[in-house]
Amino acid sequence: MDVDVRAINEKIERESAFIDILTLEMNKVIVGQKQMIESLLIGLLGNGHILLEGVPGLAKTLAINTLSKAVQGSFSRVQFTPDLLPADVVGTMIYNMQKNSFEIKKGPIFANFVLADEINRAPAKVQSALLEAMQERQITIGDTTFKLDEPFLVMATQNPVEQEGTYPLPEAQVDRFMLKVVIDYPRLQDEQVIMRQNLSGGFSKVNPVISVAQIIQARESVNEVYMDEKIEKYILDIIFATRYPEKYNLPNLKDLISFGASPRGSINLAKAAKCYAFIKRRGYVIPEDVRAVVTDVLRHRIGITYEAEAENVTSVDIINSIINEVEVP
Amino acid sequence: MCVNKFKELKKGNIHRKLEENFKEAQAKCSLSFVKGVREIGFFCFFFLSFSVFSQNPVVKAQIETSQIRIGEQIELKISVKETKNVIIPKLKLKGLEVVDSLKLDTLRTGLVQKYIITGFDSGSYYIPQQQIFVRNQAYLTDSLLVNVATVAVDTTKIKKFPIKSIKKEPLVFDDYKIYIYLALVILVIIGFWIYYFVIRKRKHKEDEPTYRVLPPYEEAMYKLNELDEKKLWQNNKVKEYYSELTDIIRGYIERELKIPALEKTTDEILEVIKDCHTANTITTDKQTIQKLKALLQEADLVKFAKSKPLAPEIEEDRKDSEEVIHNLKPKPVSKDDELE
Incomplete structure (x- = not known):
């Protein structure tokens, strides 16, 4: 099939113009977390979900809240605790005494942007309920199935410091997150700005700069981003190197990897690379795009052995x- | 008249009685005749059938002769007049030995099993009755007598010879086969060794391009000339042309500047070269770095975005690539640095 990359490039340049406006709007509030903002946008455009790992106080909640305000979407936050029940997340049926019947009460998952804070603090059944909703994009309460609104982006956070009383997400569940982003402390200059902003009386007001419909249209444009066969081969080489490192001149990694990336890894790597090219306002993918997202896409998809841990x-x-x-x- | 009548009546009664007696005697006679014929028939059938069965037994054992000398071999033949459902058990002999059991001979009317038997002790021996099963019914063969006679030797008249030395058996293939197999295995190993370490290496050496031994600059120039000769972009293979062109430049950077350029993206290569330039570890100018940047970015467009530059642009890029290779050199190490 002959693809007119020039036309695609022009279209993407035109349609991705909102990215700059959105980034500017978010940067009004979020300082020094460029990578996190880019990851949020990749998740938003790639129709994926993000697992964030970072110590408390790195503006994780603020980031997704800001994004929801800038996109004119609904936002909800669920604090995961050991006594949380699946019904607390997805919703339940409540008896209405006046009407003498059961009514459906939708849970906080019915929002465009959901922050699942400290997801590893809740037991497996709650994690499964959320992750199933993330995968299927629909919720069944009683006999009724509800389709979740588009866009639907879940940003789950994990605290790497405290491990006691946590339920680590199993590999199969973690694999459902498109990206796992590890955020670090801001730089000194950035932190100075954050400090000044807080002392001067709070954050600037975030204005809605893009509609939900525009996001859905942008997602279609992302799919049109051209990916050459050479880039596909490069992605597959990386994925296969995680599975069979000895074939890629990396025999020393063989004993360190217990399992390599799944096909979901290659799909998400390609998708994330396309999203990154879109964010960079390009209509085609270059190896730099793959390099930019490869760590976040594969970080949680490679299992390491005890030898590696040692x-x-x-x-x-x-x-x-x-x-x-x-x-x- | 009455007397006459009475006489006549008396005569008539007598006559009638006589007739009745005659008929009775006739009936008795015919009955005894039928009985006799039946008895004769029965005896005829009995003797006839007996003679028929006795003349054609189902199983039969025969020997060539009943008189043999010690060690002389004779043939014992067991014939069965049936071809199907016949079981001939193993031959049982007393005092005699079976030398060989020949293959079962299948005829149209029956089966013939032949044995070669012999006796090594003088005396009379019976070949006992052999039980043969035909259609699940057991039949017995006749027992046979075999006389084994000794050979009379007059030791006084026999010429005496010295005791012969032990004679070796003639050698057959089986005696050599282990050595032959071993030799074959050794030959295969030697053949494989010759192929793997001599022929394959020589072939590998032949395949190896000559520029491997060349220094990085000469190698790059050699490859560029080779690329020109391929006339790729002239044949509308612009993507392949730029892929090979950038591979040559990246290969040169990797070998000459010791930067792993083949595993780096365009941005990363440029970043490292800029760092090297800043650190003054390479001798180049900003113009060359700019040309390299333009060239690699143009190549990226061709490789990943289906861009098709015009012929003068391609020629310009070819010229630039040569210039970049010419101007990108590591800083020569001075003697003082070397001493340090």
Whole structure:
């Protein structure tokens, strides 16, 4: 099929103009978390969900709240605790004494932007309820099935510091997140700005700059972003290197990886690369796009062995070794 | 008249009685005749059938001769007049030995099993009755007598010879086969070794392009000339042309500047080269870096965005690539640095 990349490029340039406005609007409130904002946009455009890992106080809640305000979408926050029940997340049927019948009470998941705070504090049944909703994009309460509104973006957070009394997400569940973003402390200059902003009497007001319909249209445009066969091959090489490192001249990684990335990994890597190209206002994917998202896409999809843990080798170290060995097209 | 009548009546009664007696005797006679014929028939049938069965037994055992000398071999033949559902059990002999059991001979009317038997002790021996099963019915063969006679030897008249030394058996294939197999295995291993370490290596050496031994600059130039000869962009293979062109430049950077450029993206390569330039570890100018940037970005457009530059642009890029390779050099190490 002959693809007119020039026309696609022009279209993407035109349609991605809102990205700059949206980023500017978010930067009014969020300072020094460029990577997190980019990841949120990738999740938003790629119809995926994001797992955020970072110590408390890094503006995770603020970021998704700001995004929902800028996109004119609804926002809800669920604080996951050990006594949380699935009905607290998805909703339940409540008896109405006046009408003498059961009524459906929708849970906080019925929103465009959902923040699942400290997801690993809730037991497995609650995590499953949320993750199933994330996958199926529909909720069944009683006999009624509800389709979740579009866009539907879940940003779940995990606290890496406290491990006691937590229920770590199983590999199969983690795999459903498009990206796992690890956020770090802001730089000194950025933190100074944050401090000044807070002391001067709060944040600037966030204005809605884009509608939900525009986001849905942008998603269609993302799918049109051209990905050359060479880029596809590059993505597959990276994914296969996580599975069979010895075939990619990385025999030392063989004992460090217990399982490699799943096909969902290659799908999400390609999708995220396209989204990144769109954010960069390009109608085609280049290896830089793949490089920009590969760590966040694969970080939670590579299982490491006890040997790796003993040697303090993380999945990010493995990804770095792989991208430094796999030839760029 | 009455007397006459009475006489006549008396005569008539007598005559009638006689006739009745005659008929009775005739009936008795015919009955005894039928009985006799039946008895004769029965005896005829009985003797006839007996003679028929006795003449054609179902199983039969025969030997060539009943007189043999010690060690002389004779043939024992067991014939069965049936081809189906016949079981001939293993031959049982007393005092005699079975030398060989020949293959069962299947005829149109029956089966013939032949054995070669012999006796090694003088005396008279019976070949006992052999039980053969035909259609699940057991039949017995006749027992046979075999006389095994000794050979009379007059030791006084026999010429005496010295005791012969032990004679070796003639060698057959089986005696050599282990050595032959071993030799074959050794030959295969040697053949494989020759192929793997000599022929394959030589072939590999032949396949290896000559520019491997060349220094990075000469290698890059050699490859550029090779690329020109391929006339890729002239044949509408612009993407392949730019892929090979950038591979040559990146390969040169990797070998000459020791930067892993083949595993880096355009931005990363430029960043590293800028850092090297800032750190003064390479001898180049900003113009060359700009040209490299333009060239790599143009190549990215061709490779990943289906861009098709015009012929003069391609020629310009080809010229720039040569210039970049020419101007990108590591800083020569001075003697003082070397000493340090």
